[in-house]
Structure formats: structure tokens, C-alpha cells
Amino acid sequence: MSEVLAAKPKGHIEVKNFSLAYETIEGPVQAVTDTQIHVNPGEFVSIVGPSGCGKSTLLNAVAGFLKPTTGIVTVDGERVNGPSAERGMVFQQYSLFPWKTVRENVEFGLKMRGMPRSQRERAARTLLGLAGLEAFEKHYPERLSGGMKQRVGIVRALATGPKVLLLDEPFGALDAQTRVIMQQILTNMWQRLKISVLFVTHDIDEAIFLSDRVYCMTARPGSIKAEIPIPLERPRQQSMMMSSEFLALRRGLMSLIREESLKAMGGEINDLGMQGLSIELQGHSLADVI
Amino acid sequence: MSSPALVRHPEDGMPTASIAEAGPVPAVTPAAAPTSFGALMLRWYRLNQGRLRATAIGIISLLAFLLVWHLLTTYRVVFFVRFTNVPSPLAVYASFVKAIHDPKFLMHVLLSCRRIFFGFSLAAIVGVPLGLIMGRFKLVHEIIFPVAEVLRPIPAIAWVPMAIMLWPTNEQSIVYITFLGSFFPILVNTLHGMSLVDPVLVRAAQCLGARERSIFREVYFPASLPHIFTGLTVGMGVAWVSLIAAEMISGQYGIGYFTWEAYSLVQYADIALGMIAIGVLGLGSSLLIRGAGQLVMPWRST
Ligand SMILES: Nc1ncnc2c1ncn2[C@@H]1O[C@H](COP(=O)(O)OP(=O)(O)OP(=O)(O)O)[C@@H](O)[C@H]1O
Numbered sequence A: 001m002s003e004v005l006a007a008k009p010k011g012h013i014e015v016k017n018f019s020l021a022y023e024t025i026e027g028p029v030q031a032v033t034d035t036q037i038h039v040n041p042g043e044f045v046s047i048v049g050p051s052g053c054g055k056s057t058l059l060n061a062v063a064g065f066l067k068p069t070t071g072i073v074t075v076d077g078e079r080v081n082g083p084s085a086e087r088g089m090v091f092q093q094y095s096l097f098p099w100k101t102v103r104e105n106v107e108f109g110l111k112m113r114g115m116p117r118s119q120r121e122r123a124a125r126t127l128l129g130l131a132g133l134e135a136f137e138k139h140y141p142e143r144l145s146g147g148m149k150q151r152v153g154i155v156r157a158l159a160t161g162p163k164v165l166l167l168d169e170p171f172g173a174l175d176a177q178t179r180v181i182m183q184q185i186l187t188n189m190w191q192r193l194k195i196s197v198l199f200v201t202h203d204i205d206e207a208i209f210l211s212d213r214v215y216c217m218t219a220r221p222g223s224i225k226a227e228i229p230i231p232l233e234r235p236r237q238q239s240m241m242m243s244s245e246f247l248a249l250r251r252g253l254m255s256l257i258r259e260e261s262l263k264a265m266g267g268e269i270n271d272l273g274m275q276g277l278s279i280e281l282q283g284h285s286l287a288d289v290i
Numbered sequence B: 001m002s003s004p005a006l007v008r009h010p011e012d013g014m015p016t017a018s019i020a021e022a023g024p025v026p027a028v029t030p031a032a033a034p035t036s037f038g039a040l041m042l043r044w045y046r047l048n049q050g051r052l053r054a055t056a057i058g059i060i061s062l063l064a065f066l067l068v069w070h071l072l073t074t075y076r077v078v079f080f081v082r083f084t085n086v087p088s089p090l091a092v093y094a095s096f097v098k099a100i101h102d103p104k105f106l107m108h109v110l111l112s113c114r115r116i117f118f119g120f121s122l123a124a125i126v127g128v129p130l131g132l133i134m135g136r137f138k139l140v141h142e143i144i145f146p147v148a149e150v151l152r153p154i155p156a157i158a159w160v161p162m163a164i165m166l167w168p169t170n171e172q173s174i175v176y177i178t179f180l181g182s183f184f185p186i187l188v189n190t191l192h193g194m195s196l197v198d199p200v201l202v203r204a205a206q207c208l209g210a211r212e213r214s215i216f217r218e219v220y221f222p223a224s225l226p227h228i229f230t231g232l233t234v235g236m237g238v239a240w241v242s243l244i245a246a247e248m249i250s251g252q253y254g255i256g257y258f259t260w261e262a263y264s265l266v267q268y269a270d271i272a273l274g275m276i277a278i279g280v281l282g283l284g285s286s287l288l289i290r291g292a293g294q295l296v297m298p299w300r301s302t
């Protein structure tokens, strides 16, 4: 537990001159180009951007699942070359092991590290308690609601005491109410554990509410369009989402994203060869038309 | 081919069970509260309503089958199919009573069971690990798969002459044929299970610090278990098919031989007895595998 609740912030993520192209039959698909991002130790940073702009690609590269085509990813100065328990990840799809109970899922990382059974059981119980899940420790994931599954997923990723936590639209499949609760729980855990978080979402409110800083990406090939600091004070309350400060940030981000989404869609529409639309578009931007 | 049909639908303990299962789902019971014995019974009844219904319909259906059989044979119906020489259920029952006191019949049964045990166990011991390794290591897959694909379509029965040449004793060749019959379904299903493992789970394990061996043990293997058990169930069915065929052709003992011999000796009731014994043994062994599956995969039984 001492590691898990360590007080010193850690996990300085640095992504430099990053680009990544997928090899396909039709040739390389440039998913992300010329991207620099960083996450300071203990910072909560979000990435927003239109669908298909390469958010997951970027995150998977930080996790070590993908190799950058150019550039370098480091965490605390060490080059990332492969997944490791230092970088915990929560996936958009539910990714609990169906054959393990909730507690066994949480214990998994500790088991891989060779921690003796009784010790890791105790650690898992404590962590599940923090997330309000102790009553479900013996359940199999199948019997949990979506929100609970993602909570267990977060707890599992945190159990090994990673330096950074990577989340790829973890709440995408949840309803609005559950999302809000999950955001609160995530914030609590982050503040307690003082680790760095890199959070991918396409929900602007979520990004602003959670983050210290938000990166906004351009349409594919993705690169960083803007970097927006979120100066809202903490602890943040749900009521803040009505404040003028919040709404101003929201408006700003919204227009950035909208521009990019339209660009992305415009591209697709032209790709599809929808002649009528593209003729109409001559002389106008798509934004004017819609 | 009665036993593969029984084995392919292990969830239909009774022939009509699937019809019953398609019926309305029993109502969800309210959350638990301290309750009396009566209320508990009631809740048990409500939860198991579907299963009770299936059992009841199954029993009725079996009884109806017996009744039709009885009528067809007592009236010696000839309508395209000739029931003139077919033994009646009562005659079969009589020969059953005689048989269970006859050590020779029991020996036939036991010998068949022993052959199944050895042949099937060998197939599982070789097939499951081979499938897991082939699913994980491309090179092994590339080497073994073509050979397996060529040998797979050959029915186990077609192996009988070759088996007799290959193995020194009759017993060994029969076990070998049983092994072959169950080996390919087990291998193919294990491979299939491996190919369906969710890559997200592998990634999740990797970023929790799992290495190759742990991922194999903790992710690939349990994720493939449902398909492995499908393979075992199907394999068990084919093992019986192959065994009976082998016994009929080359055996001296065994339930298949017993059935064939009854025909040669014009003991018609024993033919039906042999057939029913094969059916019951086949069903019993696939139930055993199902039970084992539920023990090994507790997360799937709720
Ligand atoms: N394995 C792959 N092979 C080829 N192209 C890919 C592959 N994976 C992703 N892409 C392409 O790379 C681009 C970026 O994909 P990515 O999944 O990173 O987007 P995203 O921003 O996470 O989108 P979303 O918000 O919809 O999840 C997309 O245009 C996608 O089509």
C-alpha cells in the first residue's frame, strides 16, 4: 500500500516530434503527425479531438503498444519501448478478465509482480474499499454494471502503483449520471495517488471538468491544434459547470473542435464523391453551409 | 448415428428441452430479505421454473416415445418400415434385467468405457496443449496445420485397416481409432478458441506487467476454455462413434461388438439393448464433461 499511496508526484510524460503511420495494403496511413505533448508529474491532461484524429493511436504509443514512426516517447526520462506496469491503462471497451472475480482482477498486477497471496489480497481489498466496491469483491465481472466494471478497471490499473494512468474514453459507454459519478471517483483517486493522468475523451465538458490542461487535436492526420490550460480551482464541483469561466472555456474548445470535425467530415464527404454537396460547397466553407 | 446427436446438444438433457427453453423467461425475483422456508421454496420454484418445465416435458416426451415404440411393435406395423422383427420395449427390458446379472455384458460395457477413457484422455492430453501452442506460435501452426488438414477429413473408421497394421494388438488399434476420432474436434476447437481471444485482454495483462508465460496461462488459456470444452464434448461424441465402428469391425469385446453379435445370433432384443446402452453411455460421458466444464469455469455458471 505504501507504494500505492506514495506522496511524491511522479510520471513525467514527454512526447517529442511524434508521428505514426499505419502500414496498410494501400500504403501507409498517416494517423498522427508532428506532435509534441507533455504531462508534468501529477498533472491531469486531456486530449480531445474529432473522431479518427489519432487520439487512441497517441495513447497506445505512450502505453507502448505502438512504436512511433518518428519521434520519441519518454516517461521520467526513460524511453518507452513496450507495455509495462509503470503505465496503467484503462480501455474504452470493458477489459476485465471474465474468469477472475473482481478482487482477483485487481490483484492481477500484484500477482505478476510476485507479491504473496495474503499481501495482495489485503492490498486489493483496501483499494476496492476506496472505490466503494468491497461488497463486490467476489463477483465475476459479468454481474457488474458498466460503471462498476470501469471502476474496477481503474482500480486494477492503479493497484500496481503506476507512474502514469492512461485512459482511452473510459466513460464513453456510460450514461450521463454514471459518468458524472465516475468523474468524481477518478478525480478523488488521482488526487490521493498524485500520479500523472493522460485522458482521452471526445466529451468537452468532461475534459474541462477533469483536467489541468487540455490538448485539442486536428482532424487526421492528427497533430496538436491548441493547448488550453484550465485554471478552474480544485476541488471542482458539479455546479462549476454553470459558471461563466467554465462556459467560456467550453465555448472556446467547442469552436476549435467544430472546425476540425467539419474538416474531417468534409474530407469524408468528398471522398465519398457526393457530387451535389461538393458543388454547392464551392466558394463556401462547409461551416457556412451547415 | 445416435450418439453424436446426443453429444452435439449437451444442453438438451431431454429432447424437448430446447423447446422449453425458448419459452418465456421466468420472472426476476425481488432482492433478498430474511424469509421463511415457504417463501424460500417459492423463490426456488420461481427461479427454476424453466428448468422444471423442461424436465417435465422431457419425461413426458420420453414416455410418449416408449408408448409409440410399444404400439408399433405389438401391432407389428408395416408401413414402408417393417416393425415385424423389432423387439418391443418390454422384451428389451427383460433382456436388460438378464444382462445386468450377466458378468459378460458388464465386461463388454466396462471394456468399451476403458477404451473411451484411454483414447479420449490421450486425445485431450495431446490435442489441447497442441492447439494452445499452435494458436500462440505461428511457426508451429504453419508446420502442423497442413498435415492436420489433410488427415482430418479421414473418418476414424477408414483408419481401421491401417490401425490394425500399425498396432501390435487389437486393443491398441481400437484405442488408437477412438483417439483419432476425438483428437481433431479437440484440436480444431482449441485453435478456434485461441483465435478468438480478445486482444484487449492481452493488452490489459501486458500493461499490468504480465510476461509471455503469464499471459499464456492467465489470459489465453482461460479465454479459450469454453471452446476447449466444446471440443471435448464434440470429441467425446465422435470418440463413441469411432469406438463402436471399430468394435463392430475388429473387436472381440465391447458394447459395439455385443450389438453386432446379437444380430448374428438373431437375438433381436439384445440389439436394441446394445443401442440403448451406447446411447446412455454417450450421454453420460458428455454430461461428465459438462459437469467438469462447470467446475473449471465457475464464472460461466450463473
Ligand atoms: N490498425 C490500423 N490500420 C490502419 N489504420 C488505422 C489503424 N488504426 C487506426 N487507423 C486509422 O488511424 C486514424 C486514427 O485512429 P485512432 O483510433 O487513433 O482515432 P481516435 O482519435 O481514437 O478515434 P475515436 O475517437 O473514434 O476513437 C483513423 O483514421 C483510423 O482509421
Ligand SMILES: [Mg+2]
Pocket (backbone or CB within 6 Å): A055, A056, A057, A168
Ligand atoms: Mg479511439
